[in-house]
Amino acid sequence: MIHRLQFASLLAATALAACATPPPVQPADLSPGVAWVADNAGWAEEAQDVYGEATAHVEEVAATRAPGTWAVALDIDETVLNNIEYQIRIERAGETYSEESWQAWTQEKAATLVPGAKPFIERVNALGGHVALVTNRADTTQLWTEENLAAVGLERPEDFRILMTKATPEGVSNKTPRYDIIPAMLAAQGYPGVDVVAYVGDNTGDKPDTSGDWAFFCIDQGGMYGEPCAAVAGPGR
Numbered sequence: 585m586i587h588r589l590q591f592a593s594l595l596a597a598t599a600l601a602a603c604a605t606p607p608p609v610q611p612a613d614l615s616p617g618v619a620w621v622a623d624n625a626g627w628a629e630e631a632q633d634v635y636g637e638a639t640a641h642v643e644e645v646a647a648t649r650a651p652g653t654w655a656v657a658l659d660i661d662e663t664v665l666n667n668i669e670y671q672i673r674i675e676r677a678g679e680t681y682s683e684e685s686w687q688a689w690t691q692e693k694a695a696t697l698v699p700g701a702k703p704f705i706e707r708v709n710a711l712g713g714h715v716a717l718v719t720n721r722a723d724t725t726q727l728w729t730e731e732n733l734a735a736v737g738l739e740r741p742e743d744f745r746i747l748m749t750k751a752t753p754e755g756v757s758n759k760t761p762r763y764d765i766i767p768a769m770l771a772a773q774g775y776p777g778v779d780v781v782a783y784v785g786d787n788t789g790d791k792p793d794t795s796g797d798w799a800f801f802c803i804d805q806g807g808m809y810g811e812p813c814a815a816v817a818g819p820g821r
Protein backbone atom coordinates (compact mmCIF):
# COMPACT_ATOMS: atom_id res chain seq x y z
CA MET A 585 0.00 0.00 0.00
CA ILE A 586 1.30 3.43 -0.90
CA HIS A 587 1.47 5.81 2.04
CA ARG A 588 -0.66 8.90 1.53
CA LEU A 589 2.38 11.23 1.58
CA GLN A 590 4.23 9.06 -0.91
CA PHE A 591 1.18 9.06 -3.13
CA ALA A 592 0.99 12.87 -2.89
CA SER A 593 4.62 13.26 -3.85
CA LEU A 594 4.15 10.76 -6.68
CA LEU A 595 1.31 12.92 -7.95
CA ALA A 596 3.44 16.05 -7.61
CA ALA A 597 6.32 14.40 -9.47
CA THR A 598 3.97 13.30 -12.25
CA ALA A 599 2.56 16.83 -12.52
CA LEU A 600 6.07 18.27 -12.55
CA ALA A 601 7.16 15.86 -15.28
CA ALA A 602 4.13 16.88 -17.33
CA CYS A 603 5.05 20.56 -16.92
CA ALA A 604 8.72 20.00 -17.61
CA THR A 605 8.18 18.23 -20.91
CA PRO A 606 5.91 20.28 -23.15
CA PRO A 607 5.30 18.78 -26.57
CA PRO A 608 8.17 19.71 -28.87
CA VAL A 609 7.48 22.46 -31.38
CA GLN A 610 7.15 21.01 -34.84
CA PRO A 611 7.19 24.01 -37.16
CA ALA A 612 5.99 21.87 -40.09
CA ASP A 613 2.59 21.60 -38.36
CA LEU A 614 2.20 25.30 -38.11
CA SER A 615 1.46 28.21 -40.40
CA PRO A 616 4.63 30.09 -41.44
CA GLY A 617 4.16 33.07 -39.11
CA VAL A 618 3.39 30.94 -36.07
CA ALA A 619 6.30 28.61 -36.87
CA TRP A 620 8.66 31.60 -37.18
CA VAL A 621 7.71 33.08 -33.82
CA ALA A 622 7.65 29.64 -32.17
CA ASP A 623 11.10 28.84 -33.51
CA ASN A 624 12.13 32.04 -31.77
CA ALA A 625 15.71 32.98 -32.72
CA GLY A 626 15.07 35.18 -35.79
CA TRP A 627 11.88 36.63 -34.34
CA ALA A 628 13.54 37.40 -31.00
CA GLU A 629 16.46 39.08 -32.75
CA GLU A 630 14.13 41.32 -34.76
CA ALA A 631 12.09 42.23 -31.68
CA GLN A 632 15.21 43.09 -29.70
CA ASP A 633 16.51 45.23 -32.56
CA VAL A 634 13.25 47.18 -32.74
CA TYR A 635 13.30 47.74 -28.99
CA GLY A 636 16.92 48.85 -29.36
CA GLU A 637 15.83 51.50 -31.88
CA ALA A 638 12.99 52.58 -29.59
CA THR A 639 15.46 52.85 -26.71
CA ALA A 640 17.78 55.08 -28.77
CA HIS A 641 14.78 57.31 -29.56
CA VAL A 642 13.71 57.75 -25.93
CA GLU A 643 17.30 58.39 -24.89
CA GLU A 644 17.38 61.28 -27.38
CA VAL A 645 14.05 62.56 -26.07
CA ALA A 646 15.16 62.31 -22.46
CA ALA A 647 18.24 64.40 -23.23
CA THR A 648 16.05 67.35 -24.24
CA ARG A 649 13.05 67.09 -21.89
CA ALA A 650 12.48 67.30 -18.16
CA PRO A 651 11.84 63.98 -16.42
CA GLY A 652 8.14 63.23 -16.05
CA THR A 653 7.06 65.26 -19.10
CA TRP A 654 7.00 62.48 -21.68
CA ALA A 655 5.46 59.06 -22.11
CA VAL A 656 5.48 56.04 -24.37
CA ALA A 657 2.42 53.96 -25.29
CA LEU A 658 2.75 50.26 -25.95
CA ASP A 659 0.31 47.68 -27.23
CA ILE A 660 0.29 44.46 -25.17
CA ASP A 661 -0.26 41.33 -27.29
CA GLU A 662 2.72 40.40 -29.49
CA THR A 663 4.33 43.66 -28.38
CA VAL A 664 4.90 43.11 -24.65
CA LEU A 665 3.28 39.70 -24.09
CA ASN A 666 3.99 36.74 -26.37
CA ASN A 667 0.95 34.50 -26.92
CA ILE A 668 2.57 32.03 -29.27
CA GLU A 669 1.48 29.12 -27.07
CA TYR A 670 -2.16 30.08 -27.74
CA GLN A 671 -1.54 30.24 -31.49
CA ILE A 672 0.17 26.83 -31.46
CA ARG A 673 -2.68 25.28 -29.50
CA ILE A 674 -5.47 26.49 -31.78
CA GLU A 675 -3.57 25.53 -34.94
CA ARG A 676 -2.83 22.05 -33.60
CA ALA A 677 -6.50 21.67 -32.69
CA GLY A 678 -7.53 22.75 -36.20
CA GLU A 679 -9.25 25.81 -34.79
CA THR A 680 -9.12 29.51 -35.51
CA TYR A 681 -9.32 32.38 -33.04
CA SER A 682 -12.48 32.47 -30.97
CA GLU A 683 -13.60 34.75 -28.17
CA GLU A 684 -13.99 31.69 -25.90
CA SER A 685 -10.56 30.13 -26.46
CA TRP A 686 -8.87 33.52 -26.20
CA GLN A 687 -10.69 34.31 -22.94
CA ALA A 688 -9.60 30.92 -21.55
CA TRP A 689 -5.99 31.55 -22.59
CA THR A 690 -6.04 35.02 -21.04
CA GLN A 691 -7.33 33.51 -17.82
CA GLU A 692 -4.33 31.16 -17.70
CA LYS A 693 -2.04 34.22 -17.43
CA ALA A 694 0.65 32.17 -19.17
CA ALA A 695 1.84 34.56 -21.88
CA THR A 696 5.59 35.17 -21.85
CA LEU A 697 7.59 38.30 -22.61
CA VAL A 698 8.40 39.59 -26.07
CA PRO A 699 12.22 39.86 -26.08
CA GLY A 700 13.38 43.42 -25.48
CA ALA A 701 10.09 44.69 -24.01
CA LYS A 702 11.06 44.58 -20.36
CA PRO A 703 14.49 46.24 -20.73
CA PHE A 704 12.83 48.97 -22.84
CA ILE A 705 10.12 49.62 -20.25
CA GLU A 706 12.73 49.70 -17.49
CA ARG A 707 14.87 52.13 -19.49
CA VAL A 708 11.90 54.46 -20.11
CA ASN A 709 11.19 54.57 -16.39
CA ALA A 710 14.85 55.09 -15.51
CA LEU A 711 15.00 58.01 -17.96
CA GLY A 712 11.95 59.68 -16.40
CA GLY A 713 9.30 58.61 -18.91
CA HIS A 714 5.81 57.26 -18.18
CA VAL A 715 4.55 53.99 -19.65
CA ALA A 716 0.98 53.53 -20.86
CA LEU A 717 -0.30 50.17 -22.08
CA VAL A 718 -3.20 50.38 -24.53
CA THR A 719 -4.68 47.05 -25.58
CA ASN A 720 -7.72 45.67 -27.34
CA ARG A 721 -7.99 42.93 -24.75
CA ALA A 722 -11.47 43.16 -23.23
CA ASP A 723 -12.00 45.12 -20.02
CA THR A 724 -13.43 41.90 -18.55
CA THR A 725 -9.92 40.39 -18.77
CA GLN A 726 -8.08 43.34 -17.21
CA LEU A 727 -7.35 41.64 -13.89
CA TRP A 728 -5.92 38.50 -15.56
CA THR A 729 -3.91 40.71 -17.89
CA GLU A 730 -2.39 42.64 -14.99
CA GLU A 731 -1.61 39.38 -13.20
CA ASN A 732 0.05 37.98 -16.31
CA LEU A 733 2.10 41.16 -16.64
CA ALA A 734 3.11 40.91 -12.99
CA ALA A 735 4.09 37.27 -13.52
CA VAL A 736 6.64 38.36 -16.13
CA GLY A 737 7.89 41.19 -13.90
CA LEU A 738 5.87 44.18 -15.11
CA GLU A 739 3.88 45.90 -12.36
CA ARG A 740 2.24 49.16 -11.37
CA PRO A 741 3.58 51.68 -10.58
CA GLU A 742 7.22 50.82 -11.17
CA ASP A 743 6.78 49.66 -14.76
CA PHE A 744 3.55 51.24 -16.03
CA ARG A 745 1.05 53.84 -14.83
CA ILE A 746 -1.81 53.32 -17.25
CA LEU A 747 -3.48 50.23 -18.70
CA MET A 748 -6.42 50.84 -21.00
CA THR A 749 -8.43 47.91 -22.33
CA LYS A 750 -11.32 47.86 -24.81
CA ALA A 751 -14.83 48.00 -23.41
CA THR A 752 -16.90 44.83 -23.84
CA PRO A 753 -18.93 44.12 -25.87
CA GLU A 754 -19.34 47.31 -27.88
CA GLY A 755 -16.11 49.17 -27.21
CA VAL A 756 -14.21 50.98 -29.90
CA SER A 757 -11.28 49.05 -31.43
CA ASN A 758 -9.62 52.19 -32.76
CA LYS A 759 -7.09 53.22 -30.14
CA THR A 760 -6.78 56.90 -31.10
CA PRO A 761 -9.42 58.14 -28.61
CA ARG A 762 -7.61 56.25 -25.83
CA TYR A 763 -4.21 57.56 -26.93
CA ASP A 764 -5.67 61.08 -26.89
CA ILE A 765 -6.53 60.93 -23.19
CA ILE A 766 -3.15 59.63 -21.94
CA PRO A 767 -1.86 63.17 -21.13
CA ALA A 768 -5.11 64.04 -19.30
CA MET A 769 -4.97 60.81 -17.28
CA LEU A 770 -1.37 61.49 -16.29
CA ALA A 771 -2.21 65.12 -15.43
CA ALA A 772 -4.99 63.87 -13.17
CA GLN A 773 -2.43 61.65 -11.44
CA GLY A 774 -0.16 64.64 -10.79
CA TYR A 775 1.98 64.63 -13.95
CA PRO A 776 0.90 67.62 -16.06
CA GLY A 777 2.26 68.61 -19.44
CA VAL A 778 3.09 65.11 -20.70
CA ASP A 779 3.49 64.31 -24.40
CA VAL A 780 3.50 60.80 -25.84
CA VAL A 781 6.76 60.61 -27.80
CA ALA A 782 6.69 57.02 -29.02
CA TYR A 783 4.30 54.18 -29.77
CA VAL A 784 5.27 50.52 -29.95
CA GLY A 785 3.04 47.86 -31.44
CA ASP A 786 2.68 44.99 -33.90
CA ASN A 787 -0.41 46.24 -35.77
CA THR A 788 -1.07 49.28 -37.94
CA GLY A 789 -3.64 50.44 -35.37
CA ASP A 790 -1.07 50.64 -32.57
CA LYS A 791 -0.45 54.34 -33.22
CA PRO A 792 -2.77 57.34 -33.56
CA ASP A 793 -4.65 58.01 -36.79
CA THR A 794 -3.45 61.59 -36.61
CA SER A 795 0.12 62.71 -37.22
CA GLY A 796 2.19 64.27 -34.48
CA ASP A 797 5.64 64.64 -33.01
CA TRP A 798 6.10 60.99 -32.15
CA ALA A 799 7.79 57.90 -33.55
CA PHE A 800 6.29 54.46 -34.15
CA PHE A 801 8.22 51.23 -33.63
CA CYS A 802 6.81 48.05 -35.13
CA ILE A 803 7.34 44.57 -33.72
CA ASP A 804 7.10 41.86 -36.40
CA GLN A 805 4.63 39.18 -35.22
CA GLY A 806 5.02 37.06 -38.37
CA GLY A 807 1.66 38.11 -39.82
CA MET A 808 -0.17 35.80 -37.43
CA TYR A 809 -3.32 37.94 -37.18
CA GLY A 810 -4.81 41.41 -37.39
CA GLU A 811 -3.27 44.05 -39.64
CA PRO A 812 0.47 43.63 -39.03
CA CYS A 813 2.56 46.77 -39.33
CA ALA A 814 5.75 44.95 -40.39
CA ALA A 815 6.82 45.73 -43.96
CA VAL A 816 7.95 42.12 -44.32
CA ALA A 817 6.13 39.67 -42.05
CA GLY A 818 8.36 36.89 -40.76
CA PRO A 819 12.01 36.52 -41.82
CA GLY A 820 13.48 39.60 -43.51
CA ARG A 821 12.74 43.26 -42.82
Ligand SMILES: [Mg+2]
Nearest residue numbers: 659661662786
Ligand atom coordinates in the same frame (compact mmCIF):
# COMPACT_ATOMS: atom_id res chain seq x y z
MG1 LIG B 1 -0.75 43.40 -30.62
